Amino acid sequence: MEIRKFLAQVASTIAKGSFVSAKEAKAKNVMSTGEDSSWALIDRQPSFKDAHQGLADQALAYIRGYEGDNSFLKGLKTVSTYDEIGLQQADRVAWIIPAYIRTLQEQVPEGFGADSEFVSEIGEEHAFRGTVAMVRSVNTRFGPKQIVTLVDKANNVFTYWPSNRVLALEVGQAVRVVGKIKAHQTYNGIKQTVLTRAKIAVNPSV
Numbered sequence: 001m002e003i004r005k006f007l008a009q010v011a012s013t014i015a016k017g018s019f020v021s022a023k024e025a026k027a028k029n030v031m032s033t034g035e036d037s038s039w040a041l042i043d044r045q046p047s048f049k050d051a052h053q054g055l056a057d058q059a060l061a062y063i064r065g066y067e068g069d070n071s072f073l074k075g076l077k078t079v080s081t082y083d084e085i086g087l088q089q090a091d092r093v094a095w096i097i098p099a100y101i102r103t104l105q106e107q108v109p110e111g112f113g114a115d116s117e118f119v120s121e122i123g124e125e126h127a128f129r130g131t132v133a134m135v136r137s138v139n140t141r142f143g144p145k146q147i148v149t150l151v152d153k154a155n156n157v158f159t160y161w162p163s164n165r166v167l168a169l170e171v172g173q174a175v176r177v178v179g180k181i182k183a184h185q186t187y188n189g190i191k192q193t194v195l196t197r198a199k200i201a202v203n204p205s206v
Contacts, residue, residue, distance in 0.1 A: 008048035011056050012049070013037050032094070062103065063096050063099065113191070117154075129174070133149045133171065158179075160200070175203060
């Protein structure tokens with residue numbers, strides 16, 4: 001199985017319920033999230049959408065670039081290096097998604113994004129004035145990558161991964177943004193509009 005598609009299916013499975021580890025699955029005599037997601041791909045019945053693939057790609061980039069001392073995350077980094085995985089690795093690799101979501105939860109201030117709504121339609125261009133809410137960096141095998149979180153004046157949350165570049169942005173900066181809507185995703189109960197091909201101009205007068 002391709003690891004990207006597998007993790008996207010894991011994200012889809014979690015979105016429909018909750019994460020079930022191999023240990024919990026054995027105790028309850030049910031399928032684990034890893035096993036369930038594996039068979040969905042093997043049976044050629046995947047349920048993931050672009051939003052799930054986006055989350056999976058972010059999680060994979062994060063874990064492959066992890067440089068901390070958490071032994072569990074370091075173990076996930078080791079298994080994340082493969083582009084293809086088998087059934088025996090599924091339960092371990094599946095942990096990449098909840099581990100990444102937990103990391104995001106720890107970084108998001110309490111109450112952040114509570115009023116956020118999806119903006120515009122997928123594929124359309126959208127322009128807005130807002131503020132840089134978060135800037136996170138991960139190291140991937142393709143080099144450093146940024147995750148930029150922006151908030152418009154209506155408190156709607158936007159996420160942008162600059163392609164092959166690192167933007168000189170700081171939290172709290174006022175910005176003008178023009179970009180194409182790539183996806184609508186909900187992370188941790190927060191509605192986020194994902195941008196692609198965005199141009200971000202720092203504008204203190206906003």
